[in-house]
Amino acid sequence: MGMVLPIIIDPVYVLHVKQGYEDRYQSIVSQMRNLEIKNEWILDFDVPELTDAVIQKYKISNDLRPAEKSCVLKHIAAWQKIVKSGAQGGLVLEDDVLLDQKCFLEIISKSI
Numbered sequence: 109m110g111m112v113l114p115i116i117i118d119p120v121y122v123l124h125v126k127q128g129y130e131d132r133y134q135s136i137v138s139q140m141r142n143l144e145i146k147n148e149w150i151l152d153f154d155v156p157e158l159t160d161a162v163i164q165k166y167k168i169s170n171d172l173r174p175a176e177k178s179c180v181l182k183h184i185a186a187w188q189k190i191v192k193s194g195a196q197g198g199l200v201l202e203d204d205v206l207l208d209q210k211c212f213l214e215i216i217s218k219s220i
Contacts, residue, residue: 153181
């Protein structure tokens with residue numbers, strides 16, 4: 109049995125889009141399976157879903173490109189889920205992350 113994630117980074121959220129980037133989805137699925145980490149996908153706030161009301165609610169800068177606004181809002185959604193869960197903390201990853209399969213759990217445990 110391998111090393112277990114510290115409780116402070118459970119839950120793990122991964123930011124992703126609903127359509128496209130299937131290679132990133134498969135990469136995350138594989139990495140999480142290999143590390144025995146359960147994750148939840150953050151799929152809300154894709155670019156086509158962005159509205160002026162949401163942008164204004166969260167005071168997202170108009171200097172950002174739509175994809176950047178989407179990413180910011182996905183991070184906010186993940187943080188809100190962590191708070192709502194009552195967890196001490198959590199881990200938020202973007203779907204292009206590459207985790208070192210040999211030492212990720214050890215390094216994250218030491219970091220916490």
